[in-house]
Amino acid sequence: xxxxxxxxxxxxxxxxxxxxxxxxxxxxxxxxxxxxxxxxxxxxxxxxxxxxxxxxxxxxxxxxxxxxxxxxxxxxxxxxxxxxxxxxxxxxxxxxxxxxxxxxxxxxxxxxxxxxxxxxxxxxxxxxxxxxxxxxxx
Amino acid sequence: xxxxxxxxxxxxxxxxxxxxxxxxxxxxxxxxxxxxxxxxxxxxxxxxxxxxxxxxxxxxxxxxxxxxxxxxxxxxxxxxxxxxxxxxxxxxxxxxxxxxxxxxxxxxxxxxxxxxxxxxxxxxxxxxxxxxxxxxxx
DNA sequence: GTCACCCATCGACAGACGTCGAATCAGAGG
DNA sequence: CCTCTGATTCGACGTCTGTCGATGGGTGAC
Numbered sequence: 001x002x003x004x005x006x007x008x009x010x011x012x013x014x015x016x017x018x019x020x021x022x023x024x025x026x027x028x029x030x031x032x033x034x035x036x037x038x039x040x041x042x043x044x045x046x047x048x049x050x051x052x053x054x055x056x057x058x059x060x061x062x063x064x065x066x067x068x069x070x071x072x073x074x075x076x077x078x079x080x081x082x083x084x085x086x087x088x089x090x091x092x093x094x095x096x097x098x099x100x101x102x103x104x105x106x107x108x109x110x111x112x113x114x115x116x117x118x119x120x121x122x123x124x125x126x127x128x129x130x131x132x133x134x135x136x137x138x
Numbered sequence: 139x140x141x142x143x144x145x146x147x148x149x150x151x152x153x154x155x156x157x158x159x160x161x162x163x164x165x166x167x168x169x170x171x172x173x174x175x176x177x178x179x180x181x182x183x184x185x186x187x188x189x190x191x192x193x194x195x196x197x198x199x200x201x202x203x204x205x206x207x208x209x210x211x212x213x214x215x216x217x218x219x220x221x222x223x224x225x226x227x228x229x230x231x232x233x234x235x236x237x238x239x240x241x242x243x244x245x246x247x248x249x250x251x252x253x254x255x256x257x258x259x260x261x262x263x264x265x266x267x268x269x270x271x272x273x274x275x276x
Numbered sequence: 277g278t279c280a281c282c283c284a285t286c287g288a289c290a291g292a293c294g295t296c297g298a299a300t301c302a303g304a305g306g
Numbered sequence: 307c308c309t310c311t312g313a314t315t316c317g318a319c320g321t322c323t324g325t326c327g328a329t330g331g332g333t334g335a336c
Binding site for chain 1: 178179180181182183185188189191192193195196197198199200201202203204205207208209211212226227259264267268271272
Binding site: 229232250252 | 293
């Protein structure tokens with residue numbers, strides 16, 4: 001299950017710009033990361049770039065996953081226990097399944113503390129996606 | 139086939155900030171549009187918001203579609219004929235199928251001029267997606 | 277230990293999705 | 307008119323995916 005790690009490193013090459021929250025995020029050596037993806041308007045994506053980038057968008061392409069992600073992202077303290085976000089209209093196994101997908105896409109990280117499992121947003125991957133969308137909103 | 143229109147209007151409520159390209163884009167009356175989606179970190183998305191927003195991400199969640207979109211977005215003049223972007227490794231009907239999906243998601247618009255059909259990026263929807271991702275990359 | 281609780285995994289199923297070839301539609305030009 | 311070319315639609319097929327109930331694994335309390 002090394003998907004999470006590979007997606008996380010995928011991003012870090014994408015940070016052409018400065019990040020103000022470098023204190024919070026672990027700093028990875030650039031040479032260990034594979035390049036992720038330029039803005040979609042810059043040049044046509046290669047097949048591999050598209051394959052890699054599509055996984056991130058696909059992870060947010062399901063309504064339930066999007067709600068779960070939003071619940072974690074907006075939760076107090078930046079993290080949420082599974083029991084806090086299980087009320088999205090699907091069964092508990094399904095919630096677990098979607099959280100796993102989000103984890104595999106590198107969008108969330110999980111940590112067990114005692115009885116509960118806490119999920120937390122991986123900001124770097126979000127930033128990579130935003131960068132891929134380009135500067136339309138500037 | 140009113141999907142394109144509804145997605146386009148979905149965005150325009152999202153423009154809390156000024157837009158410099160209002161000359162290019164049609165200006166829609168805000169009261170005719172349904173709100174799209176706040177940043178994912180601001181508050182949990184409702185079911186309808188998630189449903190609507192997920193469609194946009196889903197559209198970019200396929201490698202072939204992502205490449206097609208990138209080909210249009212990066213093409214000279216901001217638009218591309220289908221014949222210019224049909225070399226992505228799938229058959230021509232499949233290309234047409236994916237372009238239709240991107241159109242229905244509001245990400246592309248198409249226009250027939252003589253023999254050829256030209257596709258063009260809809261910048262507003264991209265902006266809405268970027269805004270939904272929040273300010274991680276700022 | 278035993279029980280209760282939280283969460284993940286398993287197995288199965290229906291529906292959605294990507295893909296193709298064939299057919300069809302739309303213009304341009306004989 | 308007919309034909310050629312570009313693009314979409316149709317019908318079919320295999321695969322992927324979201325969902326569930328049942329089961330299992332881990333942790334804390336009694």
